Amino acid sequence: MSGRRDKRTTVLSVLAVVLPLALSLVALNVGAYRIPPQAVFTTVAEAVFPGGDGSGPSPYADILFRVRLPRLLLALFAGAALAVSGASLQALFRNPLVFEFSLGISNGAAFGAALSLVFLGRGFPPQPAAFVFALLAVLLVVAIAGRSASQVVTILLAGVIVSALFQALLSLVEVFANPYALQSLVFWLMGSLGQATWKDLAVTLPVIGAGVTVLILMRWRLNVLSLGEEEARSLGLDTTRDKIAVIALAALVTAGATAVMGVVSWVGLIVPHLVRMAVGADNRKVVPLSAGYGAALLLLADTIARGAAPFEIPVGILTSVVGIPFFIVLLKKSGRIWL
């Protein structure tokens, strides 16, 4: 029995690496601009091993390296960020229905980024404000829920309150925005990876990369924290420090992703649960595997969003269309979910 589970974990671990890579290859070949697969291969090979026949970069290089690759990288990093953030928060709160959206982190980050976009202008990156308000949102939820933070209903209700508060504040920003800034804000709020440029990624990818790495490194601590406060302390863990670290990192990576692509929800709920269904509740496996499958899911959604129609379907719509039915099923079965 144990051997079968180990084998399954090994297969899923390999898939968590292979799937994003395979989807990346597909995503590089999908787009409105027709590039033959062989030309994609040649262009990438020429970039990796320069020299070649001396004919210089092919006309496809701009499309691949300036348009598709930044978008692809953002999808991979943001998907991993949302999924790892969801997995970590669920373990920390010992609550299967917690994720960045239900804790108000997404709306907090959206409010912060909106404030920055409307009042500080484009010259100022929206990430710092997104992070501050994402963190503030989750701290508010924890403060409201108090000692009952591990209770499903309490934490969800606190999350609903905080989400609603930041949603209202976001509407207030819209009221005070001048019509020029408002147009940009509405467009950003729809959620899209299409505007990703190397300049945006230069800030976002290191932030997400560092945050996700530290959360993965903390995976065994998450196992201990999910046992409960007293047991974790008795095992020698500085629970206060670790809780703060997990919350701050989850807020940081979510804010980093949200500031560039807008609000994209449900990834942090769907992926950790799918992983748990496959490998069980051990966070040493759940957290790193969530990174791989989160990256794959968002990349798949974005590839569909830009390839299915001549216009862009906001990726947040696709993740919601899949995520909401999943959430309903999860709520129905929540009595049987275990961490």
Added chain:
Amino acid sequence: MNPARTARTAALLAWIALAVLRFPAPVGAAGQVPAPTTVVDSLNRSVSVPGKIGRIISLEPEITRIIVALGAGDRLVGIDYFLKHHDHLFPLVFPEGLKLPLVSNQAQDLSLEEAVRLHPDVVFASPSEFRMAESIERKLAVPVVALASMGRFAGLIGEIETLGRILGREERAAELVAFFQERLRALDRSASPDPPGERPSVYLAFWNSLVRTPVSYEPVDAAGGRNAASGVLPEYLGAAGATISIETLIAWDPEVILVQGNYPPEERRVSVGTVLRDPRLASLRAVRSGRVHYTFGFWYWWDPALVLVETVYLSGLLRPGAPAGPGLVATGDVIFKEFYGVEGAFSALCRILDCHEWTAR
């Protein structure tokens, strides 16, 4: 009861009754209320409005501008939030309008209490706000007419004519429509339109975004171009905007890119310069040939004069063989004078939008 007083009262009433019966007011004489007018609005509703409209509330900037062009600006009793706070055009053509009370918030919702205080004869609203017209009508018991051009010339002309009927300004409406149509015909006469396949493909970067574009924009068609985004969304969505990917824009490879310039320069998040400098767009024909220009575009729908100026201006950009006209500013001033009766209004607008710098060819 005093019998003498009763007799005096009865005599007075009898005299009034006789006077009314003997001297009925002649039909059409001053003081008689004209018969109500029934119009069909953009929501396909039949709306009966009083025959004489003296007090108007307009929640839709496009309608307000047409009311001013029809010479009925003095009947406005309240204006909307956008015109009051953000429009750079309205103060130039109707500065008195800024003194009027504000009747809506930023979401263009009517302040009902303010509306009751102003007791309008009619309220004009946008048809794009779901059920707004019925809601206001029910609460205020005042007729509400929902009108918009929806970004189409035929819609704009119909809107001018309908407003002319409602306001009793049919002749002025006919003048404006004739002027508008004659200007469009003159464009066709000056250079015969190319067959659709030979027209330059044009991409419109609107709403302060590189990737948001209207799927139909009649000034481009009338000026001899072909909208690259045509057909991206179903026809019934009219001039609605579609969001495309940068890659789609590169695949379309338009010959001309038009950036919405209806913003003061400091508010432009997308400019001709940012398009020309964007390394992702370097391979586009429009960028390589330098055919990236500003145009006006929607500004809370259209201004009837500005969209005509825009069409004439675009004709110069998109039909290189056409004879050179008097120039954007001179043409604009003539058209604005015809619509608003104000000298130099377009020149003043150009100073705000910096369109003296826009490339005409």
